[in-house]
Amino acid sequence: MKVLNLKNKIWNSHNHAQFLLDKEKDSPTGKIRFRIKWDKNIVAFGVGYRAEFAKWSIETQRCKTNSTHGIKKISASVINKKISDYEAACERVFNSFYYEKKNPDQKSVRDRFNLEIGKKVEKEIEPEKTLFEIFDLFVLEESRINLWTNTTSAKMKTFRKHLKTFDSKLNFENIGEKKLLQYQYFLQDKLQLQNSTTLKNFSFLQWFLKWATRKGFNSNMTFQNFRPKLKTVQKKIIFLTQAELKHVKEFKIPATKKYLDRVTDVFLFQCFTGLRYSDVENLKRSDISENFIEIISVKTSDSLVIELNDHSKAILNKYKDSQFENHKALPVISNQRMNEYLRELMELAKIDEPVRETYYKGNQRYDEVFPRYALMSSHAGRRTFICNALSLGIPPQVVMKWTGHSDYSAMKPYIDIADQTKINAMEKFNLL
Incomplete structure (x- = not known):
């Protein structure tokens, strides 16, 4: 049974961990024992349940599904949950030795395992550490x-x-x-x-x-x-409206500022795909198909499939014959430099509407006003995608599949912005 997933000398093919039933004369049940073997060491722990031999799977080392065991008729799901907990505890114990670069002995494994499953031990692990x-x-x-x-x-x-x-x-x-x-x-x-x-x-x-x-x-x-009672305010979401996005896309960068071309392309790609900076940086040519990209998010490890539109396709086609390090699809620079250049780009493009930022230090409120370009960062590309997708009427559930958001509450600030955008758009009829 594969219990651990370690790439070190502590655990190898000669070592194993398994659940066994202790046989007792004339008894249809046996105590479940968890036996761990590594190098020349062996430790064993009682799981705290008995299982009937006829209802025990040697192959899976679990009680058979929907069975009950012993005089108290304990359900298989309860027993199997305890077995899974022991497996997870075993993996955490051996991982901890790996991270500490230590070879475990029987006593240290026994002590740490007991701590993991909630049992007290006589002595805390290395109490001399600060x-x-x-x-x-x-x-x-x-x-x-x-x-x-x-x-x-x-x-x-x-x-x-x-x-x-x-x-x-x-x-x-x-x-x-x-x-x-x-x-x-x-x-x-x-x-x-x-x-x-x-x-x-x-x-x-x-x-x-x-x-x-x-x-x-x-x-x-x-x-x-302990819960500190401190005033906070929702940080403003900085993004480009549809009109501003179109303006930036069509903006003619001065001849002396041509180093901003690639930054513009990468940012616009975020605006039309919703990718985080880390995922754009990690985007490889092998992730790109004709009509979609498929990635594993760097931040969340989610598998995402994002359909391409005409704008994102055009940017990818622009660089299809270019060679970048590690087979990257786009000319991505460091996030710090990109943010600096992005603010420079937005200042040139006159994205300079005043924005008031409010925050608290203790009970003291502070209000500061910045031109919007000064608050721009690469993450504004992802926010631009989300806000514009919602304002275009694309359902939040669809947007969440593209962005990888699993919590609807995380989308609420964007939905509120989209609703306000719709209200402002309706007010334009008053000018007729």
Whole structure:
């Protein structure tokens, strides 16, 4: 049975994990035992249920579907769920050793496995580690399991810096309500962070503490009930209207600014496909068919099929004979440089309507006005696609299939914009 998916020396074809039934004389049932073998080591754990031999599948190592077992007639679904939980716990245990670059012994595997399934052990795993050393283990494991982008890794690095600046001797035991409030005031008053950024720091802290609790490093649960009450406002969605999109598409770039040509093409491709910057950057020629592109999203790992329209086809055809690094389909530069050039492009194209940005630091409200080009980024291309698709009357469910949004609530801000666009369009009849 394949339980683990590791590419290291800890787990190989000679090692295995399996569920067995312990035979007892004249008994139609047996205790389910989980046996793990690696190198010359063996550990076993009782699953806590008995199964009837006649209703047990040796091949799948599960109770047969719709069967019941023992005097209490425990259903197969209950028992099989516990078996799956044990498998998942086993994989997390051996992955943790892999990420820590350690060879496990029987005691450490037994202790970590018991922690994973919720049983107490006599001694916490390596209690001598500091909170920040444990945080580094958290980053190492979670970044590999969840395939963090460079942006997420950078945010976590900044979060760690803030936490250590706040209290370099911070430990799990002293993270009580008082300490959490002090951290909130540190972020607000000392670092002068906006409330939205302060709340993001607390979400990172909760993520880390939940992981540390699950791994047995932390037993202080105060953080679960701490909710900073901070005012925030919905950040404005910066996008191009249909008229502005047409204007940018037809805009003649000055001869001295020809380096903006390719940036314009990549941005327009986002506006007509809804792709994130990371997915445009990763787009290969092999992802392109005659009438659609098919990709695995870099950020979410979703499989997306996006039909091509005349505009997106024209951009791809423009570069079909060009050769780019790693067989890329389009001339994508770094996101930072693209954002800089994009703002320059939008300023030249007179996309300069004043936009008021409102935010809070603590209870203090701040209002700042910027020309819209100054707020432009590559993500505005994806937002332009969504807003214009909805304003054209394309159903949200269809747009979500193109963009990969799985949560309808994530589309609501865009739907509100589309509704307002329709209202403004209707008001034009008043001018007749």
